[in-house]
C-alpha cells in the first residue's frame with residue numbers, strides 16, 4: 414500500500430483554524446529536509462487547503478498513476494548539501510477552484526480522506542507530515558481510525574499540536590489533547606505559534622499577548638512543550654512573494670541575533686529570488702526556532718518507537 418515506504422507519520426493538529434497549523438507543517442517539513450530527511454506532506458485540510466500556497470505549487474498538475482496519485486516534488490534530495498527530498502500532496506490539487514473549502518457531506522469527506530491515505534504513492538519517506546482539518550470533527554475521527562487501522566504501530570509516531578497564546582485561553586486545544594487521548598494518538602508535543610511579533614522596522618520582538626500559556630497547558634497534560642514561534646512578517650513575504658527574508662541590524666529573536674549581514678543587503682532590490690524555498694527559508698528568523706523544534710520532534714519520535 415501507498416504508506417508502506419513511509420517510516421514515520423506525524424499528524425499536525427489544532428483545536429481551531431487560523432492558529433498557523435499549515436505554517437507549522439510547512440516549516441517542520443522544511444526543517445526536516447534541511448536536517449537531511451526525506452519528507453512528505455499530505456494535506457487533508459478540507460476546510461480550505463493552504464499547503465499548495467505555502468510551497469508555491471498552486472498550479473502544479475498532479476499525475477495519476479494506475480490506482481493512485483503521484484505527489485508533487487517541491488525539491489529533490491541534494492546529498493552534497495545534506496538536504497532531503499520534499500514531496501507534497503494536497504486535496505487542494507483535486508478541487509476545481511484551488512483553495513476552495515470542500516462542501517461535501519460527511520461520508521464523502523470520510524471516503525476522500527481514506528482514499529488519500531491509500532492512494533498516494535510515497536517513495537522512501539522518512540517523515541510524512543499530515544496537515545489535518547482544525548477541530549475534533551468527523552474527518553479527524555475518520556482519519557484517526559483509518560491511520561490506526563492502516564499504519565503499522567511503529568509508523569504512526571504521533572501528533573504535534575499547534576496553538577496560539579489566545580487559543581490556550583479557550584477550550585479548543587484542551588479538546589484536541591483529549592481527542593488524542595481518546596483516539597489513542599500519542600502527542601509528540603505542543604507548539605505555541607504567534608507568540609510575539611518580529612517588528613520589521615525596529616528590530617524588536619514584542620510580545621503582544623500573554624505568552625507562556627502553552628507551556629503551562631502542556632505541563633498540565635504531561636506532554637512536551639516544543640517551543641514558542643513569533644509572528645514574523647518576513648515569513649509571510651517569503652511565502653507570498655518568494656523574497657528572501659531580510660532583517661535590520663540588531664534584530665534579535667529568542668535571544669539570537671538574526672540580522673541580515675551587510676554584504677547580503679544588495680539583494681534587497683531583487684524582486685524574486687529563484688533559489689529553492691528551502692534555501693531561502695534558512696535566512697528566516699523562524700528557521701533556527703524550527704531547527705530546535707524539529708530536533709525535539711525527532712527525539713520524541715525515537716522515544717515513541719522505543720517506548
Ligand code: ADP
Pocket residue numbers: 427429430431432433434435436437463606607642643644645646648649652
Ligand atoms: P491554519 O492552518 O491554522 O488555518 P495558517 O498556517 O494558514 O493557519 O496561518 C494563517 C495565516 O497566518 C497564514 O497567512 C500564515 O502564513 C500566517 N502565519 C501563521 N503563523 C505565522 C508566523 N509565525 N509568522 C507569520 N505569519 C504566520
